Every structure is written in C-alpha cells, then in structure tokens.
Amino acid sequence: MVYGAQTGNHEVLLTFDDGPHTINTPKLLDTLKQAGILATFFVVGKNLENSHGKELIQRAAAEGHQIGNHSYSHPDLTKLPVEKVRDEISHTDQLIGSANKGLKILRPPYGAHNSTVDQVAHDLGYKLVFWNVDSLDWHPKYKDGPWVEHAMEQIEVREHCVVLAHDIHATTVAKVDSLIADIRQLPNSHFIQYA
Numbered sequence: 001m002v003y004g005a006q007t008g009n010h011e012v013l014l015t016f017d018d019g020p021h022t023i024n025t026p027k028l029l030d031t032l033k034q035a036g037i038l039a040t041f042f043v044v045g046k047n048l049e050n051s052h053g054k055e056l057i058q059r060a061a062a063e064g065h066q067i068g069n070h071s072y073s074h075p076d077l078t079k080l081p082v083e084k085v086r087d088e089i090s091h092t093d094q095l096i097g098s099a100n101k102g103l104k105i106l107r108p109p110y111g112a113h114n115s116t117v118d119q120v121a122h123d124l125g126y127k128l129v130f131w132n133v134d135s136l137d138w139h140p141k142y143k144d145g146p147w148v149e150h151a152m153e154q155i156e157v158r159e160h161c162v163v164l165a166h167d168i169h170a171t172t173v174a175k176v177d178s179l180i181a182d183i184r185q186l187p188n189s190h191f192i193q194y195a
Contacts, residue, residue, distance in 0.1 A: 010189035011160045014039040014176075016167040017070055017107060020047055024173045029060060031173070035180050038064045038193040040129075041167065042107040045072035045092030045181065053082045054095070061099040066194045067095060068105040068129060078114045085120045094096035105129045105194065129194070131164035134147060135179075137172040144171055155183060 014032075019025045020043055032039055041060055047053045057067050071088040072095075073078065080088070089106060106126040108117055113128060120126055133154040137147040147165075155161045163179075165172050183189050 008188050009159055010155060010183070010186050012155060012189065013185050013192050013194055014165065014179075015042060015068075015107070015129075015162060015194075016040070016165050016172075017042045019167040020049075020053050021168045022052050022056075022059075025056050025060075025167045027134060028167050028173045028176060029056075029065075030182075033133045035177065037191045038066070038179060040066040040068055040105070040194045042068040042070035042105075042129075043087075043092070043096065044070050044074050046097045048092070048095040052096055057096065057099045064193070066101070066103060066105070067096055067099045068107055068194075069096060069100075069126065070107050071109050074109045075111055076112045077108050077117045078112045082116050082120060084169070085117055086124070089120060089126065103109045103194075106154060107131075109129055117171050125167065129162070131162040131175060133157060133161045133163040135163060135165045135172075137165045137169055143169065145175060147172070148175050148182060151179060152182050155162055156186065 016039060043057060061067055069089060069092045072091045077085050104126045105127050106121050111130050133151055135147045135151040136142040142150050151163055
C-alpha cells in the first residue's frame, strides 16, 4: 500500500467498529447497499450473543461486506494477561463463525497492541488491521456532523485511506451518505474492499 497523494488517486476503505447495533447497523447497511459500497465491520463479540446481532452480521456478509474481530468486550488488550487476550479474540471468533468468509482480521480496541497481542493474534491466524483516517465521529466536537469534514481533510491528502468510524452512533449513520458523496467528488476516487 502506498501512502501519500503522489498520483492523485484516492482508494478508500470504509470501516465501522463496535457494532453491530440493532437500530443503526441496519440503516447503515441500507445506505451502503443503495450507494453500492462494500465496507468492513469490526464487531464486538458481546453484541453477537443475541439472535439479532448474529442476523446482522449474516446480512452484512451476505451483502458482500467483510466481518472482522474487535474483541469480545472491547478492553485495552495490552492491559490483559495472555490467556484473557486469547479468550477475547477466540470467543468473538466463535461468535462470528463463517461470516468472516475465511478471512481473519482483528482490530484491537483503541488500536492498542503490544508483542503479546501481536503474538496471540498471529497464533490464532489473525492479521491486525488499523486505520490512517480517524473520523473522530464519537468525539463531542465532531459527533453531530463535522466528523465528515474532519475525515475528508485526511482523505484528500492520502492515496490509500482506511477510514475509522463507528456504526453504534446514530449521528455517524445519518451522515455516511454525505461522506460517500464528498469522497465521490474527489478526482480519481474509488471505494475498495478489504481483501
């Protein structure tokens, strides 16, 4: 992957953390489907323990989206003993099941990782995936809309963009169509899927 806008191209991968959310995730899936865009969802295992959560990731996978692991209870994995790190990842892996389509990707909560987390992830067959565009869609300063502009400022100067957002926030889901429209106005921009 090449970073920096040397060629004027903008490849954008949309990623959404912390879901699935019973109300917001279905709306987001509808928006993405209407726009013809595939995204990656890094899901929290405890949100998959009810039938609705499982149905949502099955729907997302069936519609072509990639499902990634975001731990079971969203702790800072670097503060846990190795057995607990393994359990956080493994438990969610079991709950995701075949919805990951055989691709094991992990985004540690807060992006926090160390040699222990890296080794456990590797031992479990996972590749770590981070981001280089932080929308700050959760932050009070940006939450109600300016997160789109904040993300765009970062996207405009990068060739390959991995955008971090959260499908648990209604304010994010309400503005994803604006983000998509703004990205599509950039010259030589296109959306990519994690592969």
